[in-house]
Amino acid sequence: MNAGFCRLPAALWQLAAWRPLLVVSRPFSQAGQAGDGGGASSSGSKEEEVRKLVRAHPVVVFMKGSPAQPQCGFSNAVVQILRLHGVTDYRAYDVLQDHDLRQGVKNFSNWPTIPQVFLNGEFVGGCDILLQMHQSGDLVEELKKLGIRSALLDSEKDHGKK
Numbered sequence: 804m805n806a807g808f809c810r811l812p813a814a815l816w817q818l819a820a821w822r823p824l825l826v827v828s829r830p831f832s833q834a835g836q837a838g839d840g841g842g843a844s845s846s847g848s849k850e851e852e853v854r855k856l857v858r859a860h861p862v863v864v865f866m867k868g869s870p871a872q873p874q875c876g877f878s879n880a881v882v883q884i885l886r887l888h889g890v891t892d893y894r895a896y897d898v899l900q901d902h903d904l905r906q907g908v909k910n911f912s913n914w915p916t917i918p919q920v921f922l923n924g925e926f927v928g929g930c931d932i933l934l935q936m937h938q939s940g941d942l943v944e945e946l947k948k949l950g951i952r953s954a955l956l957d958s959e960k961d962h963g964k965k
C-alpha cells in the first residue's frame with residue numbers, strides 16, 4: 804500500500820541510536836491522556852474489546868505486521884525500541900489483520916495513527932512519542948513502574964561509569 808508514507812526517515816534512526824539519559828527530571832505526562840476524557844462512546848463494542856486487550860498485559864502494542872515481520876517502518880521502530888530495552892514479553896496485535904480493530908484502537912485512544920503503545924492499560928503514544936521517551940530516559944522509568952528492568956540499565960553498567 805502506501806509504503807512510502809511508512810518509511811522511517813533515516814534521521815529518526817540516528818535519534819534512536821542515542822543513548823538515553825538515565826536521569827529523569829520531567830514527570831511523565833503523556834500516559835492516561837486518552838484513558839478517560841475522550842468521549843468514551845458506549846457505542847463501540849470494539850472499543851470495549853480494545854480496553855480489555857490493553858488491560859490484559861503490561862505492555863501492549865498495536866502495529867502493522869508482527870514483531871518478527873513489521874509491515875511499516877514506524878511499527879518496526881516501536882519493536883526495535885522495545886528490543887533495545889530488552890522488552891520481549893509484550894502483546895502485539897496486527898491491525899492489518901483486523902480492520903475493525905484498527906479503527907477500534909484509534910477510537911479508543913483518540914489517536915489517528917498506528918502503531919500505538921499501551922503501558923499498564925494506558926495509552927502512551929505512537930512511534931515518535933516512544934522514541935522521545937527512549938531518548939529522555941522516561942521509558943526506563945515507565946518500565947520500572949511495571950516491574951520491568953530495562954536492558955539498557957545493564958548495558959550502561961557494562962560500559963562502566965568512570
Ligand SMILES: *[C@@H]1O[C@H](CO)[C@@H](O)[C@H](O)[C@H]1NC(C)=O
Nearest residue numbers: 847848849850903906907910
Ligand atoms: C469508531 O468511531 C466512529 C465514530 O464514532 C464509529 O462510527 C465507528 O463505528 C467506530 N468504529 C469502531 C470499530 O469502533
